[in-house]
Amino acid sequence: MLQKKRIGFIGSGNMGEALVSGLVLSKATQPENIFCADIDPELLAAIKDKYHVNVTQSNLEVIQQSDIVVYATKPQILGMVLKETAPALDESKLIISIAAGVPLAAIAIGLQKKLRMIRAMPNICAFVKESATAIAAGEYVLENDVAEARAIFNSVGKTVFIHENVLMDAFTGLSGSGPAYIFTIVDAMADAGVKMGLSRKDALFLSSQTVLGSARMLLESKEHPGQLKDRVASPGGTAIAGIHTLEQGGLRTTLINAVESATKRSRELGELMVKDFIKINENESNGK
Ligand SMILES: NC(=O)C1=CN([C@@H]2O[C@H](COP(=O)(O)OP(=O)(O)OC[C@H]3O[C@@H](n4cnc5c(N)ncnc54)[C@H](O)[C@@H]3O)[C@@H](O)[C@H]2O)C=CC1
């Protein structure tokens, strides 16, 4: 589906590169159909070297070359970048924003243009084709646009399509930010292994493999996590002793609080971006 589509990235940092990596690994499209822009020439040179895609410091050039444009800059500068690139945007292109917190309606109001837009929340595991991505569509998308967006994100992992753009902040708090929680947990488990006398290398490998295996069991067995937990925790055994300590430490509450905080932060980022957009528009109309 994407073979003939030219896909451009505005911002080629952590997430832009993760998507490029997944797209190239999955062969969903050819490297010559991928166009990456960034302000950092060293980063672009490294991306060209690794993935053999087209790179340029010019956002406008990438947009001109692309059928699908993915905005992958930080939400805090997205308003400015969108304004700068708006002259090159029209209904002939599908625009995808992966920015945390930024509602499509805010982009539409800020740019005052009718555009085919998709909002997506992937995660960094796109690097290894294991992203969990939520996708929502804007008002003016064509029938094929959602399928194309899904094809992009399916090529770097699994997708869910949601109708309510408003739930994106919750996805951002859970699966968009989730790898950071898991990396922290694995790091802490590795520290624990070291404390118990394992080498750092073994401790890190064993905790990472344990997370991978647990995730695969959850997805493949489709059993409830509680049931799987019961299969590990024997009466009077080691796992239940460990779980008791986790519960004493408030693990569940802490994780629920973490997802809630990240969801709230996502909403805040969206509100800040809207304010930013209003300021840019006011300055423009005052001729500043
Ligand atoms: N890092 C993650 O795990 C995830 C990030 N996201 C979203 O992806 C977006 C990008 O995040 P990251 O990749 O983490 O940030 P990053 O900072 O690693 O990458 C952003 C890139 O944009 C470049 N940039 C800055 N100004 C620019 C400009 N004017 N024109 C073109 N490029 C410019 C920077 O040099 C940088 O390489 C954010 O909106 C974030 O919310 C979404 C899901 C997961």
Ligand SMILES: O=C(O)[C@@H]1CCC=N1
């Ligand atoms: O910048 C962040 O912290 C998050 C991770 C998910 C999206 N952006």
